[in-house]
Amino acid sequence: MATTIKTQNFPVTGMTCAGCAVSVESMLAAQEGVQQAEVNYANQSVKLSFNPEQVKPQDLQKALQSVGYDIIIDEENAQEKQEEVQQQAYQKLKYNFILAAILTIPVVVIGMFLMDMPYANELMLVLSTPVLFFYGRSFFINAYKQAKHGKANMDSLVALSTGIAYIFSVFNTFNPHFWHQRGLHPHVYFEAAAVVIVFIMLGKLLEGRAKSSTSTAIKKLMGLQPKTVIRLGASGEEEVPISQVQVGDLILIRSGEKIPVDGRLAEGNSFVDESMISGEPIAVAKQTGDTVFAGTINQKGSFKFTAEKVGQDTLLAQIIKLVQDAQGSKAPVQKLVDKIAGIFVPVVMLIALLTFAIWMLFGGEHAFTQGLMAMVTVLVIACPCALGLATPTAIMVGIGKGAEQGILIKDAEALEAGHQVNAIILDKTGTITAGHPQVQQVLWAKAALHKVATYEAVLLAIEQQSEHPLAEAIISHLKQKTLAAVQLSQFNSLTGLGVEAVFEQETYTAASHKILKLKNLAIADDLQQQLLALKEQAYTLVYFANSKEVLAVVAIADEVKAGSKEAIQQLQQQGISVYMLTGDNEQTARAIAQQTGITHYQADVLPADKAAFVEKLQQEGKVVAMIGDGINDSHALAQANVSIAMGKGSDIAIDVAKITLVSSDLRLIPKALQLSSQTVKTIRQNLFWAFIYNLIGIPLAAGILYPFNGFLLNPMLAGAAMALSSVSVVTNSLRLKFLTS
Template identity: 65%
Template sequence: METTKTTVPIPDKKNIFTKQTFPVTGMTCAACAISVESIIKATEGVKDASVNYANQSAWIEYSDAVTIEEIQNRTRSIGYDLIVNEEDPFQAQQDQQQKHYEALKKRTVLAILLSIPITIIGMFFMDMPYGNYIMMTLATPVVFYFGRSFFANAYKQAKHGKANMDTLVALSTGIAYLFSVFNTFFPAFWHERGLHAHVYFEAAAVIVAFISIGKLLEEKAKSNTSSAIKKLMGLQPKTVTVITDGKEAEVPIASVVIGDIIVVKPGDKIPVDGEVTHGISFVDESMISGEPIPVEKSKGTKVYAGTINQKGSFQFKAEKVGGDTILAHIIKMVQEAQGSKPPVQKLVDKIAGIFVPVVIGIAILTFIAWMVFGTENALTHALLTSVSVLVIACPCALGLATPTAIMVGIGKGAENNILIKDAESLELGHKVNAIILDKTGTITEGKPVVTDLVWKADPKETTLFKQVLYSIELQSEHPLAEAVTEILKRENTASVVLDRFESITGKGVKATYSGKSYFIGNPKLMTQHQIEVDATLAEQASQWQKEAKTVVFFADDRTTLAAIAIADKVKATSKEAIRALHDRGIEVYMLTGDNAQTAQAVAQEVGLTHFKAEVMPSDKASFVKELQAQGKVVAMVGDGINDSHALAQADVSIAMGKGSDIAMDVAKMTLITSDLNMIPKALTLSSKTITTIKQNLFWAFIYNLIGIPVAAGLLYPYNGFLLDPMIAGAAMALSSVSVVGNSLRLKMIRFR
C-alpha cells in the first residue's frame, strides 16, 4: 500500500508579533531614550519600538523569534534596563523611581550647600591664602561624588560610541576641575609664560548643582506618571466573596473563573463582569457610562468590574474575568495612549541628538586648530579655548529654557484655578481647533436635582402629602429619591411613620399610611394600578420629557397628587464658555452616553450643533482619532473614568476638578472650579507660555551660536581677544539668568 505524504506548511514565527509595554529604568535625558530605542530596534526579531522618556516606558513589537529577556539583555548592555517578569512591573518602576528621587534630592541639596562657599571664594576672595586648596577640597565631592552619575552615564554612552547631555556635563566639569587642579599645584607653569594661573572650581561645582536641580525637578514630575494606571487598577477589589457548595468563601480575585457565583454586598466594588442571578440593587456605573444616576440591577441584567454597588445586595455569575473585563480594556487603552511619544519629546530628541556631538567636535577642533596654527603659547591657548567652549556651551540655558517657562506657567495657571501637568499640553493648547466636551459633569452639574414640583392636591392636605412623600423617599433606595428628599428637607418637611413600604422593581414604590395607599413612580406604575393621571399634570409631564427631564408621579390609590421633574442641570457658565470657544474659531463637540433626546435638549440649550449620543468609552476615543485623522488638534474635556481613554488619546486633555481621580490623573490639565470658562483662559496661558519657551530656546541657541565661536578664539586674529574660561563660566550663568528672567514675565499675564 502506497503512503501519500502531505507537507503541512509551518507558520513562520517571525511573522507572529506581540506588542507589549515595559517600564524602562536608568534614562536621564531625551538622548538616553534615543539610545534605548535604537538598540532595541537593532535587535533581531524586533519589528518596531518606541521609547517614551516622559513616562519612562517602551512599547515593543517583537516576534516569537526573540525573547523579551534577550531584548532586556541588549538594553542592559548600554546601561539601561527593562522591567520584565514582575507581578506588577509599573509598581516596581515606581518604587525604583522614588528611591532614585530621594537619593538625587539628597545629592542636590549637598551639592548646592558646598557650591555656595566655592562660588563666594572664587568670585570675591580668589587671592585669599589657601583659597584654591579650600575650593578644590569642597569641589571634589561635588564633581565626583554628587555629580558621579554624569560621569557614569557618559562612560556607558561612550562604550557604544554615543553621547548625551551627561557627556557634555562630564567633559566640561571634568576638564574645568582637572585644569584647576593643575593650576593649583603647578601655578609656575603659567607664571613663567606671563599668565595668571586661574582656577575654575566654582564653574565645575555650580554646573553640577544647576544641572542636578533641573534633574530633580524632572524626576519629581516623572514620579507621578503611573498614578493614573495604579488608581484604575485600584477600582478592582483584591478579594471577592464566592459561593462554593452553598457556602460563602472569600478568595483572591485572581482565582475567580468564569461561571463562579459572586456575592456583592452594600458598598462593594464589582470585581468582574457578569450577569445578576439573584437580588436587586442599584449600581453606580458613572465610571463606565459617565451618567450620574445609579442603574437598577435585577436578575438578568449585566454588571461591570470597577462599578460600585449601592444599598442592596445581589449575586451574579462571572462572565468575563482578568484582562477581558471592560475595566481591564480601559486600563490597557490608557496605557497605550500614554505610552505614545508626544511632539515636544520628538523636538527634544532631535536637539539632544545633534547638540552634544557638535559641541564636543567644536571643542576638539578648537584645540587642534590652536595647536596647528597657534604660535607662541599654542598649548596654553589650546587648553584655554577648548575648556571655554565646553564651559560656555554647557546646556544650562538650553536645559532651563523649557522647564522654567513651564514652572511659571503652571504657577500662573494654579492662581487661576487651572492645574497643568506637563509641557505637552502647553505646547499644543494654543493650536487646538476642535474641542470635545463630555456632557455629564462637564457641561452639566453631574448631579440629579428636582427642577419642578407641581401639586394638584387640595392645598389643605398638601402639608400632609409632603410629609408622606418625604417619608416614603427616605426609605427608598432609588437614586432619584435623594433628589426629592433634598428639596423637601430644605422646606423643613417633617417625616411620619409609615404602616408599610414596598419596592416595585423597575416602576417605583408603594407605601401605606393611616390605612391609605400611596404610590411614587413612573407612568407605567400609574397605569398598572389604574390610577387616574390628572390632565394638567400629564400635559406638564409631556413638556418636561421634551426637555429631557425624568418625570415621577406621586399619587394615592385614586388619582395623581403631584408631578416631579428631575434633571441634571446645565452649568450656568457652560453656554458662555462654548460661545467664547466658538468666537476663537474652535469647533465644539458634545459626546454623551445618554439618550439622543436628552443630548439634543442639552445641545440646544448651550448652543451646540455638533453632538453624539449613546456613545461608549471606546467610541469617544475613536471619535478623537477621527478628528485627528482630519488634521485637527483635539482637546478632550471630561470628568469620569469613562472619559479616561479619550482623554489619554487627545492632543490636549482637560479634566473637571469635581470629576473622578482617574480622569484628573490621565488629563494633562485640570480645571479646579469645573467652570468651562477656564478653558479659554487655559488656551491663552498655553499661547503665552509656548511663546516664552520659543523665546528662551532662541536666546539659548543664539547665545551658543555667538558664544562658542568667541570662546574658540574667533576674534583673536582681529583684536587679540581671547575669552577667559572664568568669563565663559560667568556668561553661562548670565544666559541662565536671562532665561529665568524672561520666564518670570509670564506672571504678568492678564487673561481676557
C-alpha cells in the same frame, strides 16, 4: 509565564548638566534587564522600566556610582532623602565657592594689574592650585570617571579647559626661557582658570536655587499631609507616625487639624475645608458615614473616622505621584534636545581642537598661546546646561502651576499638545451637568393645596422605600422640610412604572406618565397647563397621585453645573469648536445645548460612537480634546489628542485621561489650554536663547572676529556668560508662575 516589567521613578544625585542626564540615561539603558530609561535633568530623576528578575535597583545604583552619579533606591521618603542630599551638596558647593572666590580675587588682581611684580606667577600658582584641585576637584574627578567609560559631560569641558590653561601656565612659570629664546613673552592664565571654576560654581549655585523654585507645587502638596496622627485603640489615644496607620484604624481629628488619610466618619460631625480637591473655598459639612480625604483641613468640631485608604492609596498621594510623574515626563521636543545634548560635548571638543589647529596654521607670531586660549574659551563657553534646562524647567513649572489650580497634567506631551486644540468634545452627564438628578420644581393641583404637608410626608415615605434612581432626588428635596413621619402599608413596586402604597385606606402612587392611562387618572386643567412648560424643558416627570387624580408633578433634571455655560462661551470665543455627545435622548440633549449655547450636539450616542466621532474630526485635520467622566467615555478619551477627565468621575476615565480637573469645573479647561500655550511659548523662548547663545558664543570664543578687529574673548568672560545662560533659562521658566492665573 509573561515577563513582568516594573516602571518606577528614582531620584538621581550628582547631575550637573544635560550631558550628565544623557550619561545617566545611556549607562542605565545599557544594563541588562532595563527596557527603558528616561532622565529628567530639571527635576533630577529617572523613570526606569526594568525586569526585576534580571536586575535589581542595587545593581543599577552601583553602575551609576561608577561614573560619578547615584540614585536613591529607598522608596520610603525618597523625595525627602533626595532633597536632603541636594541640600548637603548645595551647602558644600556654597562653602567651596566662597573659599575659592576669596583665593581667586587676589589672583585676578595680580593677573590683571600687577603681573610685573616680583614672584607674581609663583604667587598666582600657589593661590589658584587649591581653587582648581581642592575646591574645584569635583570637576576633575567626575571628568575622570566619565572618561573611564568613554563618556563626556560639562565637567569634562571644565576640567579640560581649566586643566590645559593651568598646565600651560605652570610650564611658563618654571620655563620662561623657552619662550624668551623664541622672542615671545611667556603668558600665564592662572586667573582665567581660577575665575572659570568660580563662575561655574556660582552659576550652579544660582541654577540650584532657581530650580528649587520649580518644584514648589510638589512641596506644597506634600506639606498638606501631617507627619503624625492620633490613633484610638484599646489602650486609648496614641500618637503614631502616619506611616504606621493601617486600613481600619480609628483616627481622632481635632479642630484645625489636617486629615492624614482617606476614610469615613464614624462618630461626630464637622465642616472640612476641601479646597485642595474641589477648589471651592466654602467648607463642606461632614456627618457620620461621609468620606474625608487626606490633606483636607478640619474646620470646626472634632470627629472620629475609620481609615479606608492609607499610604500611596490616598487621593493626595495619587495627586502627588501624578504631578511627580508628569514633571519627570518628556515633551516630544525634549527628546530631540536630548539627542543634540548627547553629541554636543564630543562635537565641542572637536571644535576646540579644530580651533587650536586653525590658529596654529594661520595665527602668526602668537599662534600657540592665542590658539590655546581660544581652545580653552570654546570649551568653557559651550556648556550644554542651558540647552538641557530649556524644556524640562518650563514643563516642571507649567505642570506645578496646573496642580496649584486644580489641573492635574499626567505627562508633558499633553501639556505640549494642549495649545493646538481646535475642537473640544464634551460628554453631558457629569461633565456639563452635575451628574446627579435634582428636583427642579414641584407643581401641585389646586385641589391638593389644603393638604400639601400630609401629601409631602406620604410621598417621602413612599420614595424612601423605592429603589428607583430618581427616588434619591425626591428624598433629598423633601428632607429639607420638617415633615411628620407617616406609616404606610401594602407597599408595592410597579415594574417599569414606579411605586405605590396605602396610607389611611387611600392608595398613593409615584410613577411615570404611563401610570395615567393604566389607572385612568385625571389631571386637573390648572396642572395640565403648567405641564406643557415642564415638558419643553425636557424635565423627567414623576406623577404623584391618589386613586382618582394626579395631586402633584415633580420635575427632575440633571442640573447644568455652575460655570459650564461660561466655560463653553470662553472656548467658542477662542475659535474652538465645541461639541456635545450624550447617550441621553434628543429632547434632553437639545435642552442642555440651548442652556449652554452649544450648537453642535448628538443624542443617543453609544460609547463606540463617541470614539468614532473623535476619529472623524481628527481625519478632518482637527486637534481634538475629549472631556468626560464615565467608563463610557474611556474609549473616546484614549482616541483623542488631548484627554481630560473630571476629578469626580470614574477611576477608569481618570486613568485613561492625560489631564484631570480635580474640581470637575469646566472653567478650568480654558485655563489648561492657556497654560499649555504659555508653557510651549516659554519652551520656544528657552530653546531659542540656548541655541543662539551657543551659535554666537562658540565662534566668538574660537576667535572669528580676531582677523577683523583683534577681538579675542577672555575665558573669564566665557565662564560668566555660560553661568548666566543657564540661570536666564531657569528664570524665564519661572515667569510662568506669574503669566497664568
